[in-house]
Amino acid sequence: MIEQSSVLTAIAIMAVVVYLTRVSGYFIGLQFRHIPGIQPILEVLPGCAFMAILAPAVRQGSVSELIAMTCLVVLMWRTNNVALSTLVGMAVLFTGNTIFD
């Protein structure tokens, strides 16, 4: 059980950090938008962060989780439909653990 004060602190940190990313980009852009070569680097940052989180999570995943992930990736690749892919992935995740794990 996590203490309430710790949870509130974490939520406050998250809110401040996210808001700063929203507001800072705009004001940085006003000042430094002509710096050459910075945009491609900023563009890869979110994807790098996703991969840094995803890779260990997948490595630790159970059989049903990996099957759900595979279904989701294949569906996303074929249909580009986020809602459908997520629904199917979640359905496999929920039902698969009773079958495979």
Place this chain on the structure above:
Amino acid sequence: MSTWQSLMLGFRSSGAYFISTFLFGVMFGITAAAVGLEPWQAILMSATSFTASAQFAALEFWESPLPYGTIALTVALVSSRNILLGMAMTHHFDGHSLRRRIAWLFLLNDPGVVTSYRVDKDVDRLGYVTGYGISMMVSWLTSTLLGLSLSDLFVNFDLGSVKFAGPLVMTTMMMLFIKGSKTRSTPWMVSGVSALLLHELGTANYLVLLISVGAGVLAAVLQGRLARD
């Protein structure tokens, strides 16, 4: 078009993303309950952070004692695209007071910014993106609440599997990145492989993030130089 009319246009234009955001919100509610967040805490997080990807990412580290530094770093890195979105809007939010821009930037959101490029030039972009953001916020909060309410139905399921909803949602976003990217995915692959190696070596979570993102950025820089040569 006035700011109010543009705001309403943004609100009305958000149907497709309203649904997918709603889906993510339901899953976030379920996941939040699975990791032990109280309903009011999850709603508070959704209302104040208003960011699906970063909230899911933060829940990956939701254990006692809460690693504030890792959470902050993760949220900052995952939300770093907001910096780019803000920069992309540099020329489009003119004509408003500084106070309004600072306040309304709270609702800066990916689909709002992306679709704002498709609307007529006379549409007020700040109003449009904000209207879109209000719709996303409504979707996000109501769906989080629904997910929290539904979490009891999932009590018989393996909660560890429910926690995997976070990586699943992140994967859909990663797929959108990869499919929508004009450049090669090398930096993301480098980052993923680095994270995997560091994880296998038992490296601390925040170092895994920091080093693997750094490796990805380095790969992006090298990729850029190679492309220019």
